[in-house]
Amino acid sequence: MSSDVAESDLVAGIPRRRIVIASMMGTTIEFYDFYIYATAAVSVFPHLFFPKGDSTTALLASLATFGLAFVARPVGSILFGHFGDRAGRKTTLVASLLLMGIATFAIGLLPTYPQVGLVAPALLAVMRFCQGLALGGEWSGAALLATETAKPGKRGWAAMWPQLGAPFGFLLANALFVALILWLGHSNLTSDPNGPFLTWGWRVPFLLSAVMVAIGLYVRLRIMETPVFTRAVARGEKVKAPLAEVFRTSWRQLIIGTFVMLATYTIFYIVTTWALSFGTAKSPPAGTGLGFGYVDFLQMQLIAVLFFAATLPVSGLLSDRFGRRRLLLVVTAGIMAYGALFAPMLGSGHTSYGTMLGFLIIGMTLMGFTFAPMSAVLPELFPTNVRYTGSGISYNVASILGAAVAPFIATWLATEYGVSWVGLYLFIAASLSFVAILIMRETKDASLDSVERAEPLL
Template sequence: MKKSRVLFASLAGSVIEWYDFYLYGTATGLVFSTLFFPNQDPAISLLIAFATFGAGYAARPIGSIIFGHMGDKIGRKATLMLTLIGMGGSSFLIGLLPTYAQVGLLAPILLVILRIFQGIALGGEWGGAVLLATEYAPKGVRGLYGSIPQLGVPLGLVAGSFSLTFISSMTTDAQFLAWGWRIPFLFSAVLIVLALWIRSGIDETPAFQQQKESGELSKVPIIETFRNNWKSVFHVIGLKLGDGFFNVFLMSYVLVFATSYLGYSRDIALTALTIGCATMIITIPAVGYLSDFIGRKVIYIGGLILMFLFAVPYFTMIGEGAIWLYYFQAAMLGIIWAAIFSTQGTFFSELFPAKVRYTGLSVGYQIAAAIVGFGPMIWTSMAESYGPSPWVFGGFMMSGIAISLVLCIFAPDTRKISRYEDRVDTFESDKTLNV
């Protein structure tokens, strides 16, 4: 099978999954706080709306257990087909929901339920997309291969944000709130059909094929993961927490922070976010490739140190004018965080053996995601109490980064010591990567 097709299948599904997920995040402040959670105090409406945003993150560990079990028992490919259907179906149905004005409390209840299903599906998608790439990777370029599905985050976010912005520019405010916001959600059905077609044409990964043929599949992956690999799970959780809070801020909450507390227009805030994401598209594969030569751990530590040092300056300077917002979004999101994120899929997956790799990778990552997903609720309360204080917001970020930095120092250098067995690389070369 052509390696390029495998990478494209990994990336395509990832883009669409994150398109759906971040589409909701963008719509939270623009639409849902008004149409589904009306309140006389806009801050309360926003707080409640972001609670539903966090609910999607909270549901991701559930999905990691469900789909991790399936991925380690029946295969990576079949599991990834199901996550696509779950994610796309939820987004499509959100586009059909009645509003609070039409059905009262039933509207936000249905929205939260669908958001939870979104989170469950995404909880299984990320780990599977990473493994689809890394378990096909020839030895020596696993970092590059593992960085490709990570491109789904900036591409999906830009697509989700752009779709809402484009519809908003083509409609009046009244039309946008009445029906315009629904179009990007309904369009996800078309994208899901396309991704399913792409993924249906690939084979199962070599690592899983070997486990299946040798009869070494785990009976209950989640139990075996915590029995034999619990340290790796907690390593992943801790390593993700530090950059995770900053990631959620830089890629979603910054829109609210910039418009509500710094006085920027929505167009300026979205432009800054787009600049950061565009930079990531270049940075992620470049750093992924570099990690195959100098190691994932070295890059990860360097990224965390830079993020720690620039936390307070970031919050200080973005309030000084649009040009500073653009520069710092490009630097913090597009370079520093992108360098960290580009290595995460490969770095984390290398901590687990093949028989529980889907479960271990997904559970650790998604537990951390569930924690950081409630960041917007915390920041809304902080902003209401302290305003856009650089020391309050910067100090919050620094505390999380410090935890990750300490854990990273004691983490193994997976470029040298990896749970991807040599025999898998041999199996891979002999049986699967004939082009």
Template sequence: MTTSSTYSDSTPAAPVNSPARVATASFIGTAIEFYDFYVYATAAALVIGPVFFPSGSGTAQMLAAFLTFGIAFMARPLGSALFGHFGDRIGRKSTLVASLLLMGVSTTLIGVLPGYDSIGVWAPITLCILRFGQGLGLGGEWGGAALLATENAPPGKRAWFGMFPQLGPSIGFLAANGLFLGLALGLSDEQFRAWGWRIPFLLSAALVLVGLYVRLKLEESPVFAKAIADNQRVKMPVLDVFAKHWRPTLLGAAAMVVCYALFYISTVFSLSYGVSTLGYNRETFLGLLCFAVVFMALVTPLSAWLSDRYGRKPVLIVGALLAIASGFTMEPLLTSGSTAGVALFLAIELFLMGVTFAPMGALLPELFPTQVRYTGASAAYNLGGIVGASAAPFFAQKLVSMGGLSWVGGYVSAAALISLLAVLCLKETRNARL
């Protein structure tokens, strides 16, 4: 496997961005992008089906909503190829600005899109197009933010700096769900379905302006600037990645599967199942999710610190083994009839999400040389989402009707096993040079 350690070992240029600026820019951008992404995920579990699809059975509308949820994950690898190309050819900074704009515009337009009752079949068609735009934007976001952090990190602290974009999903999810929780508490069901659900989408416009302001203050990463000076750019990074670096791309993608499965089964599917089957109201279950995601946010810095101290592989192996075991807790905890049992399951899954997700901010960039790092890291990150997340809520809905929650728990365990095998096949990258 080719890693970045096989490339130039000359002393890199001194950082031109302060640590505080790097941490702020990488964190704020991913927090905003994931806020936009999770706003849709939460809406898909609560309201997208009835608003944008023909009236019929509630299950059919829910499945249709989950299919639109999955569209973005199909778009994300395309986004990683598109934005990765320009990120490796032109620079990290300008590409990150473009991805943030695309995500913000797509999200805001969903907030003003008329429903099926107003424009008929054009409602779901346009919704799918905008959801595709969200996927393209997020496909280019994470890789650039991770590179921004790791390429500016001091020696021995790449995972710690790479932790800041990994905090973005926790904070973005907390903001999205917290806002939906506030709306659920303050509005009636009729008000929420009529117009209340649109407010989180419309707020994206203001958040994107904040993110743009921060990112436009950045300078280009010194590692990339050195690659430009040494004329190391390739004409078609995506072709180079799949021709010369296909093995780390596939193994990196497989290593990411557990993160996606843990997160989207415990949030999107569990939210839908908790409200529709377990009998919880929206505000109660959203509150439980907000409680549980705090554990993900708290363990992310710890996991990053451990992966800098002991290596990426030991942390990921332990996390994957625990995730395999966690799948067996899904049915007994969710069907216990106890709110404490439900809260415990959600906390366990999101805690393990933080454990397995934090080291990825350093691991995936470390698998690739500078001239294709944006494309390679983004591709691995987003290809993992196709297996672990794109159809996870849809398949979970099918699995629970076929065999119950134990089958859904088996899906989580199987996803964790895939990631465990991939991590075992990877070389330790903690000491690789960027």
């Protein structure tokens, strides 16, 4: 290997592979922590943290605490974005990982409703809010770590690596739940509140996060600050109040970025959280779901998420070759068409295993193609001195509009009007994203080493 090639693989003396690992491992841990809550919100918390009564009411209450984190995420993006744009990317990423780890570990120690009454869901809500704060700061920091150290013309590929943390975290979280359920003999259709899974087994994934966080901290503490941020500091380009500055100079980018991200969030949490609750609910005439066993459905999701992971690198390469805007227009149109499949594939109440698996695979494949470019697109919309704050706010405000309410709204629509309305809901969300992408400028060749305000519209 020539010295020139060796030099091109270094960023401020740090091997690029270490930066890749640091960005990907951190998001893997953060998303693992986030997803174990999402899984438990369907299978555990309705039984242990809310008053006994109507099962649908308990599920909706549990999904409401699930959505609370998405309300916290914009707050986290503001909090961590301030320090990310003032103190640097590295320090802020370490802090966000610590907060997520502490909150997740604490959930594994919480008392349940039969033990302490309403204190249990209150504590659960506080810890979920802390998870949201942490993830609100994590994603944009990891995206900036990747994009601000990327080779010229390869930002889409570099930015894809932290996005892999989402399917990897999903795989770890759901695989661990499947293993525990099989080992402890739990069934969602005949849940035993005194069985080992609901007594103590559900706590294991939350407690194990402490080990993963320790590994992630070790990796992140061995990286350096990004050269782009270092040069901005040297030029005296830091601002005292990144939040005020981003609203003053880049409010158009905030709006465009939020709606560009809307369809990505909506499809993911419909295909994961809502589909899990709908697929494992009792089928007619006893219920309004599809009646799949919990383990069977988690196994289908694990298969489908492999397609999510596989399409991320392909999408990253395509976004570098053809541009972010062109790729996202095609994929978002595909998401709109996917909404029309809900009624024929899920509407009978007696969907086969193969049909359900196909439905999940299509959704996760579309998710992979739309998710990969986002960690390049959103940072590229904003100048250096407000990039952490701006990209984080766009990403996380979209999480409220497209994720926090998606499982709740989809559950209500499916119960009251049928699954075709869930497909229509996804179609509307994707249509809004399509319009935002259509009027957005191409960002592939935008300079990241600048405080100049980029015009976001055509």
